[in-house]
Amino acid sequence: MRRIPPEMFRFTTGEKSDLNGAVLEAFGVAGEYLETTLGLDGVRERLRSVGWLADIEDEELHDALKRLVGWDLLDVVHNHAENYRTAEEYERRNLQYSLTRKGEAALAGVRHALEVLATTGALQTAVLEAIADRLDELSVLSGEPAAADRRIFSTLRELEGHLEALVENTKAFNGQLQRLVRAEGADLEVFREVKAATVAYLREFLVNLDRREETIAAAVARAEARGIAVLRERALRGAELPPVAGEDPGAGWLESRRARWAGLRAWFLPDDGARPRIEQLHDIARRAIVSLLQVLERINESRRRSSSAVQDFRELARWFAAAPGEEDLHRLWSAAFGLGPARHAHLAHPDPELIPSARSWADAPPVEVSALLRTSGRTERFTRTGKVRDVAAVRTERAERARAERAGLARAWQELRTDGPVRLSSFGVLDSAVFDRLLDLLGRALAARPDAGGLRRATTGDGRVEVALAPPPDARTTVLRTGKGTLMGPDYVVHITAAGGADDLLVVGGAGVVPAVGVEGAFPDVCGTEQEVAG
Numbered sequence: 001m002r003r004i005p006p007e008m009f010r011f012t013t014g015e016k017s018d019l020n021g022a023v024l025e026a027f028g029v030a031g032e033y034l035e036t037t038l039g040l041d042g043v044r045e046r047l048r049s050v051g052w053l054a055d056i057e058d059e060e061l062h063d064a065l066k067r068l069v070g071w072d073l074l075d076v077v078h079n080h081a082e083n084y085r086t087a088e089e090y091e092r093r094n095l096q097y098s099l100t101r102k103g104e105a106a107l108a109g110v111r112h113a114l115e116v117l118a119t120t121g122a123l124q125t126a127v128l129e130a131i132a133d134r135l136d137e138l139s140v141l142s143g144e145p146a147a148a149d150r151r152i153f154s155t156l157r158e159l160e161g162h163l164e165a166l167v168e169n170t171k172a173f174n175g176q177l178q179r180l181v182r183a184e185g186a187d188l189e190v191f192r193e194v195k196a197a198t199v200a201y202l203r204e205f206l207v208n209l210d211r212r213e214e215t216i217a218a219a220v221a222r223a224e225a226r227g228i229a230v231l232r233e234r235a236l237r238g239a240e241l242p243p244v245a246g247e248d249p250g251a252g253w254l255e256s257r258r259a260r261w262a263g264l265r266a267w268f269l270p271d272d273g274a275r276p277r278i279e280q281l282h283d284i285a286r287r288a289i290v291s292l293l294q295v296l297e298r299i300n301e302s303r304r305r306s307s308s309a310v311q312d313f314r315e316l317a318r319w320f321a322a323a324p325g326e327e328d329l330h331r332l333w334s335a336a337f338g339l340g341p342a343r344h345a346h347l348a349h350p351d352p353e354l355i356p357s358a359r360s361w362a363d364a365p366p367v368e369v370s371a372l373l374r375t376s377g378r379t380e381r382f383t384r385t386g387k388v389r390d391v392a393a394v395r396t397e398r399a400e401r402a403r404a405e406r407a408g409l410a411r412a413w414q415e416l417r418t419d420g421p422v423r424l425s426s427f428g429v430l431d432s433a434v435f436d437r438l439l440d441l442l443g444r445a446l447a448a449r450p451d452a453g454g455l456r457r458a459t460t461g462d463g464r465v466e467v468a469l470a471p472p473p474d475a476r477t478t479v480l481r482t483g484k485g486t487l488m489g490p491d492y493v494v495h496i497t498a499a500g501g502a503d504d505l506l507v508v509g510g511a512g513v514v515p516a517v518g519v520e521g522a523f524p525d526v527c528g529t530e531q532e533v534a535g
Contacts, residue, residue, distance in 0.1 A: 024074075037077070039095065073103035128166070135223050142223075148234075152235045156235045160257075180292075195292045199292050202285045236253060347369065412433055412437045418496050424489075444458035445468075469495075471493070
């Protein structure tokens, strides 16, 4: 790190720091109007323009200028080109003051410090979009002739300006965000509103942040594919740097551009396998949202209660800190944490008339306290034993319902059972319950893996019914109709029988190419012509 000259910011301290800073600011304002030197009258005039309205004697102003000259912030020269009529005029107009390089740096540093103190930082999606636009513009300009060098220079500088704004605003906002997460405001209402607004702000910034990050990374890769070194060289020609004595300024300018580009890659496309800094910002924002929501929840929870547990413990901590001795600390501890909840205070004896009213409570027999009261806060209540419900009717009803379900299931399997392989279209219109059973069978068959012959086989969950399914030999479709709707699909060949029967069942899958021999061998009655199948 380069060492800062120790006298550079000495003008900001001491009794005359306000006057010293005002004089230096006066020279800065004069420089904005391209006035490089100021005499005594010029300094006095510029002091009024920067807000110094107090009267100042010539001797005091001379002393301020002399101090700044001694600290190498101002340079003083004699003006020999003027004609002076009096000694007083010579004294006032002879000495001319101007800012040195160190003075310009000191003034810029103070201005930047004041700007940082005044800024709040921001997360701006418009800056990300501007960075992507400038990168795309550089890729386009790389194919232009030499006449576009000036545009390449201006575009590159705009890109660096947007990147600098992103970095500075992000750092400032992150610092402010972390202070907000740790802060505990006195006005809970304002505190809650600020945190809620910050959460909404972060959530809005995170929307499509991943897409913008990928867009910028792709734009960086495209620009580098066109040759970023060549772009920097062309930007140097477009910069038209003035000639200076000694070392060529172009080498330093190019080195600065390379450093800025490395910073851009660190944010969006690092080359060392590290995480892009924009992703770290993504994580910081999400963690801050969680932390802020937790703080908001604690604030809302404390407002819902008549007293805050946090405030109670803080007050108790102050009492502990103010305790005069160790014995008092033990007494305070016993008073604060040695008490149990007085949930039994409302209890009474089963027969209070047996206890004399004149008798002290200390001498009276104790009241029985239930263990349930200590654990759950409720007292035990003993009532009459409940009647045992007669479940004979319920058992009979459930038995009847079970028999009806078994009968319906048997009827459904009876209707679905086929004497041999048939098309799905042969079922026609089905009852809803029968249709549900058929769909279950078809789903099990289609989910089964084909065997070596390309066939599929499936059984019901109880293993009592077996289905054989083959794809249609043609592209025909069918429509099955029920009371709930219709089902359209391929006109499969199915064979539904009782499991373990004498039929030689083969199941064929509903996808892929099945050899004709295998299908005909398994279903010889349905692999004929369309008229035969329809018949």
